[in-house]
Amino acid sequence: MNPHFEPITGRYLHLELLGKPHRLYVEEAGQGMPLLCLHTAGSDARQYRGVLNDARVTKNFRVIAFDMPWHGKSSPPDDWQDADYKLTSRDYVRMIVEVADALELDKPTVMGCSIGGRIVLHLAHEFPQRFRALIGLESAAHTDAYYDLAWLDRPDVHGGMVCAGVVSGLIAPMAPTVERWETLWHYMQSGPGVFKGDLHFYMIDGDIRDRVDKINIKRCPLFLLTGEYDYSCTSEGTLEIAKRTGAQATIMEGLGHFPMSESPDKFLSYLLPVLEKICALKG
Amino acid sequence: MIDKIANLVNADIRLVQRGRFVDTTFLIAVDDDCTLVRVQDGRVTKVTPGPFITPNYSFALRASRSVWEKFWRPLPPIGYTDVFALVKSRQMRLEGDLHPFMANLLYFKDVLATPRKEARR
Numbered sequence: 408m409n410p411h412f413e414p415i416t417g418r419y420l421h422l423e424l425l426g427k428p429h430r431l432y433v434e435e436a437g438q439g440m441p442l443l444c445l446h447t448a449g450s451d452a453r454q455y456r457g458v459l460n461d462a463r464v465t466k467n468f469r470v471i472a473f474d475m476p477w478h479g480k481s482s483p484p485d486d487w488q489d490a491d492y493k494l495t496s497r498d499y500v501r502m503i504v505e506v507a508d509a510l511e512l513d514k515p516t517v518m519g520c521s522i523g524g525r526i527v528l529h530l531a532h533e534f535p536q537r538f539r540a541l542i543g544l545e546s547a548a549h550t551d552a553y554y555d556l557a558w559l560d561r562p563d564v565h566g567g568m569v570c571a572g573v574v575s576g577l578i579a580p581m582a583p584t585v586e587r588w589e590t591l592w593h594y595m596q597s598g599p600g601v602f603k604g605d606l607h608f609y610m611i612d613g614d615i616r617d618r619v620d621k622i623n624i625k626r627c628p629l630f631l632l633t634g635e636y637d638y639s640c641t642s643e644g645t646l647e648i649a650k651r652t653g654a655q656a657t658i659m660e661g662l663g664h665f666p667m668s669e670s671p672d673k674f675l676s677y678l679l680p681v682l683e684k685i686c687a688l689k690g
Numbered sequence: 691m692i693d694k695i696a697n698l699v700n701a702d703i704r705l706v707q708r709g710r711f712v713d714t715t716f717l718i719a720v721d722d723d724c725t726l727v728r729v730q731d732g733r734v735t736k737v738t739p740g741p742f743i744t745p746n747y748s749f750a751l752r753a754s755r756s757v758w759e760k761f762w763r764p765l766p767p768i769g770y771t772d773v774f775a776l777v778k779s780r781q782m783r784l785e786g787d788l789h790p791f792m793a794n795l796l797y798f799k800d801v802l803a804t805p806r807k808e809a810r811r
Contacts, residue, residue: 551778553774553777553778554774555788558788558792563789563793564789564792565793568793568794568795568796569792569793569795571795571796572795572796572799573774573795575772575795575799576771576772576773576774576775576799577772579771580765580766580771581765635768636768636771638768638769638771638772638774638775638778638779639778
C-alpha cells in the first residue's frame with residue numbers, strides 16, 4: 408500500500424460557544440457552497456469520512472464536519488467536571504448557529520444524522536432564513552426511550568462497550584464489516600456519560616412533534632434520507648414529517664441508522680442527487 | 691434452534707473471548723417453551739429445556755415463536771434484526787437482572803444471533 412494523505416484537513420477552532428470559551432476540532436475538504444455536517448449522539452465527525460473524501464461532493468461543496476464539545480477531539484468546557492453533560496434543543500441550535508458564524512459560512516447547507524437529523528427540523532422551524540437547505544438523515548420528530556438510559560453511564564458497566572452494544576443493531580445487516588466496526592469504534596471511544604447526555608435531547612428535550620406543521624419548506628428546502636433498517640428513527644417517522652411539511656423523503660435501501668458511516672458508498676448514491684438539487688437552487 | 695447455541699458459541703473463539711467474564715444463567719422463552727442457558731467464562735456450558743417449576747436465572751428474553759423464527763433467519767426481515775428492535779416494537783420482553791446482559795451487550799447479542807449461522811448452512 409502506498410502511504411498517502413486524504414484530502415481532509417483538521418484544525419482546532421477556538422471560539423465562544425454558549426457563552427463559554429471552547430476548543431473545537433473541525434475537519435473540512437473541498438470548495439464551494441458550505442455543507443456543515445452534524446454527527447450522531449455519542450460519536451464524532453469521523454462518521455463523515457466518506458463524504459469528506461468524495462471528489463464528486465467536494466468539487467462543488469466545502470464540506471465541514473466538527474466534533475461537538477465533549478465529542479471526538481473537541482474538549483468539554485473548562486468546568487466540565489462540575490456538572491453532568493445534557494444536550495438541550497436550545498443549546499444545540501445555538502451551537503450550530505454560533506459555529507456557522509465563527510466560520511463565516513454564508514447560508515450553509517446543514518446535514519445532520521439522528522440527533523443531527525432532529526436538530527435540522529428545529530433549524531428549519533426557527534432559522535430557515537439562515538440556511539440554503541437542510542438535509543435530515545434518520546430524522547424523526549420524536550423517539551421514545553426503549554431501554555433505561557442509566558445503563559449508559561455507570562461505573563460497573565464499560566461505557567464504550569455498552570454504547571457500541573446499544574447501537575450495533577441499528578446498522579443494516581448488509582453493511583460492510585470494516586465500516587460497521589469503524590462506526591462502533593467511534594462509540595467505544597466516547598467519553599463517560601456523553602452518549603447519555605446527547606440522548607436527553609434525542610428522547611426527551613428535542614421532541615418537535617408539536618411544531619412540525621409550522622416548518623415552511625419554501626423558506627428553506629428540506630430533504631430527508633432514512634435507512635430502511637433504522638428502528639430508532641423509523642421510515643414511518645420520516646415519512647410522517649414529509650407528509651406534514653412537504654419535504655422530499657427517500658427511504659434508503661440496505662442502510663441503517665448511520666448511513667454515511669456504516670456504508671459510505673451506498674449512502675453517497677442517495678446523497679449525490681440531493682446535492683445536485685441543492686446546487687440548482689436559486690439564491 | 692436453541693439446542694444449537696452451545697456448539698455455535700463455543701466454536702467461536704472471538705465470541706468466547708468477548709464473554710470471558712460472563713458467569714450467569716439466562717432464560718429464553720419461545721411462546722411458553724422455556725430454556726435455561728448457563729454461561730461460564732464466555733462458554734455455554736449447559737442448555738436445559740423446560741418446563742421448570744422454579745427456574746433460577748438472571749434475565750429472560752420472551753417472544754413468540756414466530757418472532758424468534760424471523761429473528762433467527764439468516765437475513766431477518768426489517769424490524770427483526772436486533773433484540774432492541776423487538777423490545778421497542780413490544781414484540782419481545784427483556785426482564786430480570788439486566789446487569790450481566792447490559793455489561794456484555796455485544797456478547798449476548800451475538801450469542802442470541804448464533805442460530806442465524808446454523809440457518810445459513
